[in-house]
Amino acid sequence: MSGTRAEVAVTGLGVCSPGGVGVPALWEALATGEAHRPPVTAFDATGATLKAAGRVPGHSGGDGVWRALDLAETAVREALDGIDRQRVALVLGTTDPGVVPPRPGYFTGDLAGACAERTGLGGEALTIANASASGAAAIAVARDLVALGEAPAVVVGGADAVTDLAFLGLNSLRTLGPEGCRPFSTQRRGIGVSEGAAVLRLEPFHGTGPGGTAPLAVLAGCGLTNATGHLAAPGADGIELAIRLALADARLSPEDVDFVNTHGPGTRRGDTAEIAALRAVFGPRLSEIPVNSVKGVLWHLQGGAGAVEAMACVLSLVHEAVTPTWGAEPVDPICADLDLVLENAPRPLPGLRTALSVSCGLGGMNTALVFRRP
Known part of the structure; x- marks a missing residue:
């Protein structure tokens, strides 16, 4: 699939990852190679190939299925800084579409809908589940929403928590490596799993914005x-x-x-x-x-x-x-x-x-x- 050949602007970012909370912390982590990857304590990982996972340092909130929603909320709020939220749409990718348990007013898997309610977004809310490509696929979907005029702005990205189902399931598939991710190395033996959320704010691209300001990038x-x-x-x-x-x-x-x-x-x-x-x-x-x-x-x-x-x-x-x-x-x-x-x-x-x-x-x-x- 390809989109509409219409460019959209990236006008805001929000993130929480094992590198820390906020965009500056992410860049610092990528620059230095330092991230928070403590031993797993939320469930029993005794028999797993890897016994650590990436965690967002200092981030309060629960564990398990509700934590992905907490992480998504943190990232979305950072990306929304300075924008009218009434018609902003939200598209979130996740590997677990059942991440939000059913409760009055929600369907199972409505991560985007629950996050939109928490953050005051009044536009469309879509949850995308495309395995490890979920967050990127969500960005492609959001680009078309903006390019086709379906939404004046979209906050889009992905979020997941480290749950026993995901961690131990990947371990059973022999996907986890004892040292975590070693991309392109002769010593690579599998992945390490992390929690986190990252979102981009997309808006129509009109060159420079008010006062001659330019967007961060163009998708x-x-x-x-x-x-x-x-x-x-x-x-x-x-x-x-x-x-x-x-x-x-x-x-x-x-x-x-x-x-x-x-x-x-x-x-x-x-x-x-x-x-x-x-x-x-x-x-x-x-x-x-x-x-x-x-x-x-x-x-x-x-x-x-x-x-x-x-x-x-x-x-x-x-x-x-x-x-x-x-x-x-x-x-x-x-x-x-x-x-x-x-x-x-x-x-x-x-x-x-x-x-x-x-x-x-x-x-x-x-x-x-x-x-x-x-």
């Missing part, structure tokens, strides 16, 4: 594919198609891309399929493009992963810098020719203009998003 293109061939084994073809659709939607060519933020989960099949897809799209030029993954710092935010990675692209455009791929060394030989940004600090990239974000989910749910400087 120029989206591509979604459902390339299910195997429940757990990703396929390069579906990832490649999503990227090509996003670039076509943005009316850009592979030569226009300055930076790629990968899904980069740190699983052998996932990393291998994604790199194969990028090689198919970019060819030999891929070795000249900075490529990173934020999962070595934040681990896997589940339904929030695609959203926080889209935010990382926006922040890279704002700062004109790319943060390192922490945990990647020693690098897998299949990536030996790639520029994985292995420094210990953000790399300045003056003139950085276009960033691609790639998200992949179980069952072949793939999403690619293209952002550019205003």
Whole structure:
């Protein structure tokens, strides 16, 4: 699927992650590689391959199914700063559509509806469940709502908590790695699971805003594919198609891309399929493009992963810098020719203009998003 070829502006951000609460804390965590990943205490993880999980430091609120709603509320409130909320829509991705238990006035799984009520949003509320690509797929849906005039503004992203069902379920699938996420490393053995929420505020793009202010970035293109061939084994073809659709939607060519933020989960099949897809799209030029993954710092935010990675692209455009791929060394030989940004600090990239974000989910749910400087 591709969208309407209409660009929309990113005018606000909100996030809480293992890197901390708020956008500055996220950038600092991505820059330094420091995040909060304590031992699991909310349930018994004794027999699990990994016994830690990413947690939002200092964030009050409950555990379990209601925590995702608390995290989403925190992120949405930050992104709403200074905007009239009456007609603002909300689209939230999550890996667990049953995250909000039924109670009077709500259907099971109505994460977005419950969050909209808490934050005073009066527009449409949609919950998207597309596995690990949920947050990114939600952004594509929200882009079309804005571009088609269905909403004057949309707050969109993803949120998930670390629950026993998700954590132990992934452990039973042998998806957890004993060290968490080590994207593109020879030592990668699986993922680490995290909680968190990340949202972008999208509005129509009219160039500069009041007083000559420019938006943070422009969401120029989206591509979604459902390339299910195997429940757990990703396929390069579906990832490649999503990227090509996003670039076509943005009316850009592979030569226009300055930076790629990968899904980069740190699983052998996932990393291998994604790199194969990028090689198919970019060819030999891929070795000249900075490529990173934020999962070595934040681990896997589940339904929030695609959203926080889209935010990382926006922040890279704002700062004109790319943060390192922490945990990647020693690098897998299949990536030996790639520029994985292995420094210990953000790399300045003056003139950085276009960033691609790639998200992949179980069952072949793939999403690619293209952002550019205003």
